[in-house]
Amino acid sequence: MKMNKVAVIGVGLTKFGELWDQSFSDLFVEAGANAIVDAGIDGKDIDAIYLGNMSGGRFIEQEHMASLISDQAGLNPAPATRIEAACASGGLAVRQGVIAVASGMHDVVVVGGVEKMTDITSERVTQTLITAADQEWEAFLGMTFPGVYALIARRHMHEFGTTREQLAAVSVKNHANAKDNPHAQFRFDVTVEQVLGSTMVADPLTLLDCSPITDGAACIVLASPEKAKEFTDSPVYITGAGQATSTIALHDRERITVSDATINAAKAAYKMAGKGPEDIDVAEVHDCFTIAELLAIEGLGFCEIGEGGPFTEEGSTARGGKISVNTSGGLKAKGHPVGATGVAQVVEVVLQLRGEAGKRQVDADVGLTHNVGGSGGTAAVHILEK
Amino acid sequence: MTMGAPRFWRKTQSRYNLYGVKCKSCNATYFPPRKICPSCRRASKLEDVKLTPKGEVLTYTVIRSAPEGFERQTPYIMAIVKLDEGPMVTTQIVDCEPDEVEIGMAVEGVFRKIRESGKDGPIYYGFKFRPARADKDLAV
Ligand SMILES: [Zn+2]
Numbered sequence: 001m002k003m004n005k006v007a008v009i010g011v012g013l014t015k016f017g018e019l020w021d022q023s024f025s026d027l028f029v030e031a032g033a034n035a036i037v038d039a040g041i042d043g044k045d046i047d048a049i050y051l052g053n054m055s056g057g058r059f060i061e062q063e064h065m066a067s068l069i070s071d072q073a074g075l076n077p078a079p080a081t082r083i084e085a086a087c088a089s090g091g092l093a094v095r096q097g098v099i100a101v102a103s104g105m106h107d108v109v110v111v112g113g114v115e116k117m118t119d120i121t122s123e124r125v126t127q128t129l130i131t132a133a134d135q136e137w138e139a140f141l142g143m144t145f146p147g148v149y150a151l152i153a154r155r156h157m158h159e160f161g162t163t164r165e166q167l168a169a170v171s172v173k174n175h176a177n178a179k180d181n182p183h184a185q186f187r188f189d190v191t192v193e194q195v196l197g198s199t200m201v202a203d204p205l206t207l208l209d210c211s212p213i214t215d216g217a218a219c220i221v222l223a224s225p226e227k228a229k230e231f232t233d234s235p236v237y238i239t240g241a242g243q244a245t246s247t248i249a250l251h252d253r254e255r256i257t258v259s260d261a262t263i264n265a266a267k268a269a270y271k272m273a274g275k276g277p278e279d280i281d282v283a284e285v286h287d288c289f290t291i292a293e294l295l296a297i298e299g300l301g302f303c304e305i306g307e308g309g310p311f312t313e314e315g316s317t318a319r320g321g322k323i324s325v326n327t328s329g330g331l332k333a334k335g336h337p338v339g340a341t342g343v344a345q346v347v348e349v350v351l352q353l354r355g356e357a358g359k360r361q362v363d364a365d366v367g368l369t370h371n372v373g374g375s376g377g378t379a380a381v382h383i384l385e386k
Numbered sequence: 387m388t389m390g391a392p393r394f395w396r397k398t399q400s401r402y403n404l405y406g407v408k409c410k411s412c413n414a415t416y417f418p419p420r421k422i423c424p425s426c427r428r429a430s431k432l433e434d435v436k437l438t439p440k441g442e443v444l445t446y447t448v449i450r451s452a453p454e455g456f457e458r459q460t461p462y463i464m465a466i467v468k469l470d471e472g473p474m475v476t477t478q479i480v481d482c483e484p485d486e487v488e489i490g491m492a493v494e495g496v497f498r499k500i501r502e503s504g505k506d507g508p509i510y511y512g513f514k515f516r517p518a519r520a521d522k523d524l525a526v
Contacts, residue, residue, distance in 0.1 A: 127453055136397065137418055138476045140389055141500060141512070142449065142456045147464050150447035158445070158489050202464075203448040203484070251466045251474040256445065 003272055004102040007228035007235035008384070010039025010221035011347040016335030017185040019215040024060055024116040025072035027217035031340075032073050032112055035219035040231045043073075046221075047106035049080040052093030052113035053339035058128040060116050069112065086132035087288060089113065090218070090342025091243075091371025091380030097222045098241050098382070107227045113343035114217040125213050129338070132374035134249035146210055146289065148250055148375045150202035153291035156257045157204070159306065162294065164204055166309030168195035170290040171208050171332055173318050178329025180359035185214055185335030195290075209290040214335030218344035236353045238346075240273030240383030242266060248377040257306075261379035262299030262370065269368075269381040270301075277301030280323055280383075281364035282352045284345035286372040287330040293317075296370050297325060300381070324362040327352060342371035342380060349384050389503075394510060401512040404439050404495060406473055407432040417473035439495025439513065441469040448484040455501040463487050467515050481516040492518040 012034025014027050022030070028051070036043070049070055056062045066080035083093040090113030097111035117125055129145040130138075138148065156162045172192055178184035195208040228235045244264030247253050253260065270276055277300055285300065287293035294308030302323050303311040311317065317325035328334045328348040331341055349367035351357045367384045397418065399405040406417030410431035414423060417437055423430035446465035449456070456462070463479040465487070479487055480498060493515040500510045 123454065126451070130453065136389075136393070139453070140510075141464075141476055142453065142459070142462065142478055143464055143476055144449055144451065144453055146451070147447050147449050151445045151464070151466055154447060154489070155445035200448075200450050202450065205447075249476065251476045256466065 003241065005225050005237045005239055006098045006101045007223050007225050007237055008220050008346065008350050009223050009228050009232050009235050010035040010041065011350045012036070012038055012219045013183050013344060013347055014217045015183055016214050016216035016337060018118045020118070022215065024056065024062065024065070024114060025069055027116060027215060028069040028112050028114045028219070029073050031217035031219040032110060035110065035221050039221040041108060041221060043075055045108050046075055046078050046110050048078055048100055048109045049075060050093045050097045050100070050109060050111045051080065051082045052090035052111070052343055053082055054084060054086050054089045054115060055128050055131065055338070058124070058131070060119055069114070085378045086373035087286070087336070087338045088342060088371045088373030088378040088380055089339040090344070091369065091382070092342065092378070094220070094342055094346055094382060095241050095243055095380055098238055101222050101224055108221065108223045110219060110221055111343055112217060112219045113340035115337035115339040116215050117213045117337060118215050122213060137251075138249055144202060146205055147202040149289040149291050150205045151250060152256055152295065152375070153204055153289070156291060156294065159257055160309065162309035164196060165192055166313045167204070167209060167290040167294070168192040169313045170287060170293045171195045173312065174287060174326050174330040174332040177319060177327050177360055178333030181329050181334055184329040184333055185212055186329070186333040205289060205291070211288045211331040211336035214337040216335055216337035216340050216344070218340045218347050220343060220346050220350070234354065236350045237385050238382055239385050240269035240275065240381070242268030242272065242381045244268065244379050246376050248374060250375045253376070257295070259295045259299045259372065259376040259379060261376050262296060262372065262381070265379040265381040266300045266370070269383050273383040273385070275366060275383055279366050280368045281366055282324045282327060282349060282362055283368040283370065284328060284330070284348050285325055285370040286341070287326060287332050288336060288372070290332070292372065293325070293330065295376070296372070300368065300370060319360060319362050324364070327357065327360045327362060342369070345369035345371060346382065346384070353384060353386050389510070391508065402497065404437045404513055405434055406437050408435040415472045417469065417475055437469055437471050437473070439515070440518065441467040441493060441515070443479070443487060443489055443491045443493060444468045444474060445489060446479065446487050455503055465515070467493055478514040479516065480514045494518045
């Protein structure tokens with residue numbers, strides 16, 4: 001599958017965190033305005049809007065989000081469409097925007113991702129997040145979302161000898177990166193000892209293995225290469241886009257320690273871009289739990305299957321390592337407003353490729369984003385180049 | 387999660403008696419039941435089959451922060467059990483302390499209360515698994 005290149009001409013974020021004074025549409029409007037200013041376009045240039053959002057219905061009892069945000073952003077009557085795939089909603093929204101531009105259907109589209117998670121109690125948030133799993137055969141029987149990833153972690157430790165300390169190393173690295181990201185929710189260091197000693201949530205995962213509850217929005221502006229020239233001399237291009245599906249229930253997967261959706265999505269994206277894992281300099285991957293980052297870097301081919309633990313512990317994924325993974329702080333420390341995450345990942349990689357990542361800047365020509373829904377039922381991978 | 391009576395009732399054969407399906411085309415066994423065999427697709431020939439509630443622990447965790455309806459059960463063990471007949475199921479492991487469960491442990495199904503729904507709502511029953519005991523009759 002070959003694709004026409006698509007340019008990213010603008011990016012914008014809100015702060016990530018507990019944003020009591022901002023509503024769902026406030027978040028979109030802020031991130032959208034930042035992206036539109038960054039792109040140097042006007043509202044009338046926008047042909048369509050794609051919105052990643054996991055669960056407005058449960059988090060704020062609002063559906064029909066696309067109309068709401070287009071209305072509040074003053075973008076009517078442009079077609080606005082919401083995309084849902086649990087925690088991969090943002091990544092899939094990016095993909096729909098890419099398809100819309102690559103097909104020639106639209107010249108300029110805005111892709112947003114928003115989640116407003118702190119308007120309800122944390123118990124309700126937990127109940128909402130587990131809707132990404134099989135309700136009848138996982139959740140109904142008492143499973144939680146951290147529990148699902150704990151099952152993967154335990155088995156990964158058993159099969160490959162991955163250690164508790166190696167899992168903690170993911171959290172330590174991502175917190176260190178978030179310290180240099182002004183948008184991040186957690187801008188402080190944690191140590192391996194702190195990760196191991198924090199409250200046990202679902203053995204062997206502790207609180208500091210888990211991404212937090214976050215409000216936030218991210219936005220990007222996509223354009224055809226011809227159209228992009230009107231607004232910028234140095235766009236970043238999306239050259240590969242892959243998406244794949246696997247079983248919604250973890251127990252139905254052939255190997256629970258391997259994300260086959262990640263492998264298949266990566267394969268498609270690499271092929272489309274004519275790149276391989278060895279070409280990637282910087283990557284934003286889906287670390288909703290520390291174990292998820294190991295499955296990600298293994299599935300994306302940055303290291304062998306089962307080698308994610310030692311690869312992380314030796315510093316290969318740290319800034320300036322063999323491949324810089326989650327320079328933004330990742331879901332773990334930047335924060336994880338679920339529907340926004342896949343779009344925010346693209347924002348970070350674009351900033352890195354433009355050389356605008358400030359103190360966390362790494363040397364990079366080719367970047368990758370990787371977004372996962374649920375325990376791995378959906379995965380989306382994008383490859384970006386200068 | 388909450389589950390309305392019809393949604394629960396629809397699957398009681400599987401929830402109470404561990405009914406799955408077997409594909410006559412490829413011999414694969416599935417639990418819970420499916421309408422299509424993902425390997426054979428249009429050539430699927432699925433028929434109901436009662437599975438033997440025996441298997442081994444493939445992986446496990448201990449839930450310390452419980453969802454609604456399970457608050458009074460914490461800490462409790464959740465596991466993926468690989469049934470002797472092939473399919474894997476997510477299940478609670480009971481009659482076993484959190485520090486006793488291990489990967490590879492032989493387990494057998496038992497019929498137990500799964501959860502309550504509020505003070506006045508229905509009480510749901512279904513299968514859980516416990517360490518295998520050679521001397522007892524299986525309850526499921
Ligand atoms: Zn078959």
